[in-house]
Amino acid sequence: MAAAYRDEQEAADKVTRLGAGVDACLFASPVPYDLARRSGVLTMPATYVQLGGAALIAALAKAVMDERIDPRRVSVDVLSRADVEEAYADLGLPVENVHSRDEPGATGTIAAFHERLVRQGSTTGALTCLPAVADRLRAADIPAVRIRPTSAAVRTALHTAALLGAHHRLEESQLTVVLVEVPTLREPVRRAAPRHWRDELRLSLHRLLVQEANRINATVTAIDDHSYMVTATRGSVASATEGFRVLPFAARVRDELGLAVEVGVGMGRTTHDAEAHARAALARTQAGKQAQGFAVDREGRALIPAPRMPPHGTGAIKPKGVEVLARLAAKLESGDTVVDAESAGKMLGVTSRTARRLLRTLVDEGLAWPLPPNRTPQPGRPRQLYRLIVEKLGSR
Known part of the structure; x- marks a missing residue:
């Protein structure tokens, strides 16, 4: 079953929509996999297409063909430092002037990481695993090469996902x-x-x-x-x-x-x-x-601990985030599920500071996820938008 998305931030929502009928999930890169895992929606085995190894070497080969880029002085995102060093060692290239960032972040944040290094003269270009980052860098006239999965990596990932799904079926x-x-x-x-x-x-x-x-x-x-x-x-x-x-x-x-x-x-x-x-x-x-x-389990290991049952005559205690999400959903306009601290504060009747804390609680409980902040010409901190996962209210 294919689940296409315009942005990696939508990965968790796609997993939620597919439901428990899926035996295993295969993500196109580590980024959507990590976002789905952090949101807590993965209830089945999951893996992703590897972008290190052959994929990174292929991107370096493309970078050599761009006269503006010196592959010995580039920046790399998403991939771990170990993956970068291994690929460079295989090619016999020095890695001292290669900058890497494997921490997750918004598109604007990662693009700024690459752009800053090029503007400072520390690097000559960027190798990125994120299509949106590549588009933003090219629009800023920053040399950028997409790290794309090789056909062999896709085949290997499909094989791994099939094995995970089959094992999951047998385990069930x-x-x-x-x-x-x-x-x-x-x-x-x-x-x-x-x-x-x-x-x-x-x-x-x-x-x-x-x-x-x-x-x-x-x-x-x-x-x-x-x-x-x-x-x-x-x-x-x-x-x-x-x-x-x-x-x-x-x-x-x-x-x-x-x-x-x-x-x-x-x-x-x-x-x-x-x-x-x-x-x-x-x-x-x-x-x-x-x-x-x-x-x-069948190996004699204890599984997930059982929570305490609520006292007799009382219902299960709902997480705080569910109540907040329900109050926001009741006041949202039809089809609109994106809010910021100011609009959420007005709906809940609290200050923007309190609303910002409540929105972070929703993110921690997997009931919302932060979107890339809007970049505006006005000074000050840009608005942080949050996508509310109102679909989860129907499953509780």
Whole structure:
């Protein structure tokens, strides 16, 4: 599936629109990959087309053909210093007067990095991985060469992405066992409620677990009077636990039956291995060590820790950014999702300084991303624009 964009800043939005139906993502360069990764939208394996090695050497060959550029005195963006030094070593060229910048940044910031070095006489031209930077430099009459991926690099990246996707598919179909125990039903008989009440509770719990299991194409088996085993695939359990971030079944059991349950999730190559890992995870839960994770993978390693469940009768606590984003979205004009601190402050009824802090919170929570600042002839700091990802409100 192809997802074209005019600017690398749109990469995260494209990933969000593709959704969870994608097995792996392949980005055209490290820049959109890094932007998508930083925004937190990558829930699947991802890689990018390498621009070092042969791609950089090809760009240097083009630079030699431009009489204005001395490849021994150039500036390079995006690529790491190690990649630059390796390519120059392969060509037998000195690298002392080659300036590199691998930190991410806005188009204007990176273009200014190259332009400043040329104006100072430190370099004779620029090698850039970003099309927008190349266009801006040429418009300023700065010699610039695009670093483009070679056909071999594209083929290699496609092969890598296919392998990542295939591995992801196999991993999602991995056998997974969920053990559910009810402390109330595990209590000794002398402290227990009347037998008919316990029997009715077991039936109600079994019925609820069967309903939940049917939703994820799993099966439920009663082990004894107080515990159950749910057999499923890793992919189905991951979808029911928000990627192993919340305990499966626990919230509904608590809300509908008023019961606290202990849960352990285990994966393995066989049912025996998966159950053994689930019991290890359950023992960790019962020992009060949920910070180490309530799920264990097929290698015996704990997965993502489970957050604390909210107290009974209360809903999950929403991040602060979601509330801010919802308030802004309610006041945005149709189709307009770009704001700055001043306009956001007016919508929220706060100062521009406070709005700027709130917009940074949205960026940190992956609910917005900063756009390149507008360059204006007026003195002072240029306006920083932010693209609000209002689509995320529909998924919460």
